[in-house]
Amino acid sequence: MGSQTDPDAALMLRVKRGDRAAFETLVEKYKQPVINFIARTVRDATEAEDLAQNVFVQVFKSAYRYEVSARFSTWLFTIVRNLCLNEIRRRSRHAAESLDATCPADENRPARQFEDTKAFSPPDALLQEELLQKIEQAIAALPEQQRTAILLCQQEEVSYEDIAKVLGCSLSATKSLIHRGRETLKRRLKPYLRTGAWRRTGK
């Protein structure tokens, strides 16, 4: 894997030489996918931002020993996954608050709110919100490896081989994890999959 085929690896090599502008470019490019991944793994949007900052600080601190042995995104998401696992282990040892914390005003809605950027009619908006909640809950309920595989599958720049490297398993095992995860999601989201709700314009 050379830096010629991976522009992000080339940027990271510049960071290794002390180029802050290159580092800023990488942060801008990957902050959204990193936060999305972390938020859906630890189920806390506020904590996700802090963890994402730690990820990029870790990237900067590790820059001096960075070697181009894989795509930059593979290396980055390996760091992301490890930090998420550490956070989950820390929470299991020191459970301070419930991961299913609900909004005090309405117990049926989660504390975390998504910004509603689309103009839907009221019934569609309710259905859309319910659907998104269900998807989020279904993803969060998956075993860690299946969830990681499915979330990384949504990243266009991360190939199946890269996902396998992040998970530390073979390509066939990775596809099996994705397949099993999707089967579980299909079972849990069955009512919604058949309503055609997914056909409405969303993202």
Place this chain on the structure above:
Amino acid sequence: MNEAEHHQICETLWRRRLTPEEESRWLAYWAVHPEARTEAEVETALTQFLRQLPDVPVASNFTASVLQLVDLETPRVTQARSIQRWRRWLWSRAWLPRVAFALLVLSLVSLGGWQYRWHSRTRFAQNVADYSKAAVMPVLEQISTVEIFQDFDAIDRLAQTAPAADLELLAALQ
């Protein structure tokens, strides 16, 4: 298209939209296997769900916050870089530490050997001197210690074989 190819198309759908050619092949397969259509639609629906997940909001000053944290870490990172650069230079000259270690060991061994020889000769010379003094005394009771006979055999052989003059020994006696 067979079943394996059908699954392959489903896997492709996990990552990206199908090309027109792939779609037409898929439709042709459904025409022959209508039961596969339901499975394909569910797969498509799930992929759409996952693609429609909204982005988690990111603070507008996220990058600036990261750069601030990085500024705090920079002195430590610079130090770590210097240490690593020095280590790399040192180990790129892999023969250097080995030769230095070998020289050190050789020096210590040589020093130890020289010290042992010097100590032995001094002790031997002292014994010869003491024995010489004892030899001119007719009364054995004047000999205060048995230790001067420690090297008696060696001294006796010296007298018999008449070796070449040991200048160092003579110097030690003086």
